[in-house]
Amino acid sequence: MKKIVSIGVIFGSLFLLIACDDVLEENITDDLVTxxxxxxxxxxxxxxxxxxxxxxxxxxxxxxxxxxxxxxxxxxxxxxxxxxxxxxxxxxxxxxxxxxxxxxxxxxxxxxxxxxxxVSDDLTNQTVFLTSPSENFYTNKDALILTWDRIQSATSYTVVVDKTIQGNTATEIQTPDLTNNNFTLSSTVMSEDAIYTWKVKAVNDNSETKFSTRKIFLDTQAPNQPTLASPNNDAKGSSPITFTWNIPSDTGEIQSTLSSVIEVATDSGFATIIETVPTSSNSQEITFSNLGDYYWRVRILDQAGNKSIYSEVRKITVE
The missing domain is CATH 2.60.40.10 (Immunoglobulins)
Known part of the structure; x- marks a missing residue:
């Protein structure tokens, strides 16, 4: 009976919560957008x-x-x-x-x-729509293809790439008279970790668009190794178990938000991994189906795809 009452309370509370959300929102069914x-x-x-x-x-x-x-x-x-x-x-x-x-x-x-x-031959008020890479794109690759949509009345395009390091900006390339709607940034240009601002404008004989602009963040430096916090090595506990670790600060010229991946295995060499959990947090609760010894470790990832070396490995016994 207690279980039935508890379930009824839970569903009743959930219904009230949803109903309250509906009450708080104004009914706009009969309105129209002008x-x-x-x-x-x-x-x-x-x-x-x-x-x-x-x-x-x-x-x-x-x-x-x-x-x-x-x-x-x-x-x-x-x-x-x-x-x-x-x-x-x-x-x-x-x-x-x-x-x-x-x-x-x-x-x-x-x-x-x-x-x-x-179609208009006047490009003054037209826009070059950049397609890839996306705005504020983080990468650890030192070569990329820039692409944009064609404008029907354009006869050529101009590409400019600026590089910013420690707040200092310099123009790396300025290439006019391109007839294709793509351009390859090679490792010669993307030679070091920096912010690369790429710009494209369309041109014809009588007019040109303004530059359309996006940023690329080149980051080839791996994050620092994380340190494990709890449980301690050789700890014992019952399922579920909450694992915590310390995420180090990002370093290097380009820094980004860091995430973690925790792995749990049945052997210390991680030949048999039973859990791989990506998370933006520095903790993760894991439920174990079976009792016994398990091993866990963590690594850090940044937005550019760089990975830290793994943390130390710790053993946990689920009782």
């Missing part, structure tokens, strides 16, 4: 569109959808914040709609609004 731009049947020039709308008081996010009219193919379905969103599109005819959302409710979608995007 669109601002593009307006219906607008004719736009360029390679991108800025969608704008009036914010709804009780909406946390907005889901914006864009459809290609000729094929009815969805080209955008994204959840965004704020009251505007810019997206790159090829020339063509499109329609867009938007709705507001919060934790518990959504509005209806706005009525679809059609617009036409045409």
């Amino acid at each position: 669109t601002v731009a593009p307006k219906d049947k607008s004719n736009l020039d360029g390679n991108s569109v800025q969608f704008r709308w009036d914010e709804l008081a009780d909406a946390d996010d907005y889901r914006i959808q864009v459809v290609e009219e000729a094929t009815q193919r969805s080209v955008l379905d994204s959840l965004v914040k704020g009251n505007n969103f810019t997206y790159g599109l090829n020339p063509g005819e499109y329609s867009w709609r938007i709705r507001g959302e919060n934790f518990a409710y959504t509005t209806a979608y706005s009525f679809p609004i059609s617009f036409t995007l045409s």
